[in-house]
Amino acid sequence: MxxxxxxxxxxxxxxxxxxxxxxxxxxxxxxxxxxxxxxxxxxxxxxxxxxxxxxxxxxxxxxxxxxxxxxxxxxxxxxxxxxxxxxxxxxxxxxxxxxSLGVNLFFELNEYLAKMIANITAYSVSMEEIHHTQKLDAPSGTAITLAEGIIKNSAYSGWKLDKKEAHNIPIKAIREANVPGTHSITYDSAVDSIEIKHTAHNRxxxxxxxxxxxxxxxxxxxxxxxxxxxxxx
The missing domain is CATH 3.40.50.720 (NAD(P)-binding Rossmann-like Domain)
Structure with missing residues (x-):
């Protein structure tokens, strides 16, 4: 074509x-x-x-x-x-x-985990994304999609960049040289943490x-x- x-x-x-x-x-x-x-x-x-x-x-x-x-x-x-x-x-x-095929599978895993954990109030969620220094937007579009997947399946109503607020998912955006893209989502409680992560090795x-x-x-x-x-x- x-x-x-x-x-x-x-x-x-x-x-x-x-x-x-x-x-x-x-x-x-x-x-x-x-x-x-x-x-x-x-x-x-x-x-x-x-x-x-x-x-x-x-x-x-x-x-x-x-x-x-x-x-x-x-x-x-x-x-x-x-x-x-x-x-x-x-x-x-x-x-x-x-x-990325792997990222789109990660989107589905993210939503599934959010559904499972939605009614367990002991956990709070946070997100971190790392990209190359030429990345123009922050947070990344991928991070926003992940946040929207959590919001759709939980009591969270929005997200905030580099800020922790009630009912909002805090997203930390890091820019480092030669990083194609890494996204991690962590659910923290007083007794343990659950984390899912996708790391791209190249573009x-x-x-x-x-x-x-x-x-x-x-x-x-x-x-x-x-x-x-x-x-x-």
Whole structure:
């Protein structure tokens, strides 16, 4: 298939390398604010650009009948607007805060643990995420997704960055050189702790997941998630 890359940083380059190995073709590498794009040559677009550019990229693709996979975080205040655009244009769209297969399994494990522990008041939850120093948003989109999974299945009503407040999940965001992404969730009580953790060893899992989603979405219409791609009930 013919793929357009919105954003050609480290993730874009890795997606290109893996896509070529899977016999796909990269027909466009699109920078921020580039508007002259031949959508007739594009089967699917993959966006790992900038938070300020992501929504406009999604909008352009949907208005030009091009399925789009978006892994850019930090723009979600416009997510519902993107959903409306997709439905209005009978388009195809997947957003994920993280495309890694392991992380998406971790999302499910996180929700399951939250459900089990929701009525045991002795435990309080906290979260820590570690990313490379070039990560623009804090907390990460993955951490926010994990927090939302806990909130949906517990008495917690929100999250706070670097702050502990009643009914909010405290999230600590750490930036270190050369860390692809580590997320840990800890339930603490006076007598013990329960921790689940996901550690990415490199970015290849994120890139492969995005390509897998792009392969899956061809010929489909609607707003989807990685649960649809991976057939997670």
């Amino acid at each position: 013919n793929i357009a890359l919105f954003g050609y940083g480290k993730m874009g380059k890795m997606i290109e390398t893996l896509a070529l190995k899977r016999n796909h073709t990269i027909v466009a590498k699109i920078d921020v604010d580039q508007t002259e794009i031949d959508f007739s040559t594009i089967d699917v677009a993959i966006d790992f650009s900038q938070p300020s550019a992501a929504f406009n990229n999604i909008k352009m693709c949907l208005e030009n009948n091009t399925p789009i996979i978006c892994g850019t975080t930090g723009w979600l205040e416009k997510y519902e607007e993107a959903v409306v655009l997709c439905n209005e244009n009978n388009g195809a769209f997947i957003y994920a805060s993280n495309f 290849e899992g994120f890139a492969l997941g995005a390509i897998t989603a792009a392969e899956w979405i061809i010929g489909k219409h609607g707003v989807f998630t990685m649960k649809d791609v991976l057939h997670i009930e």
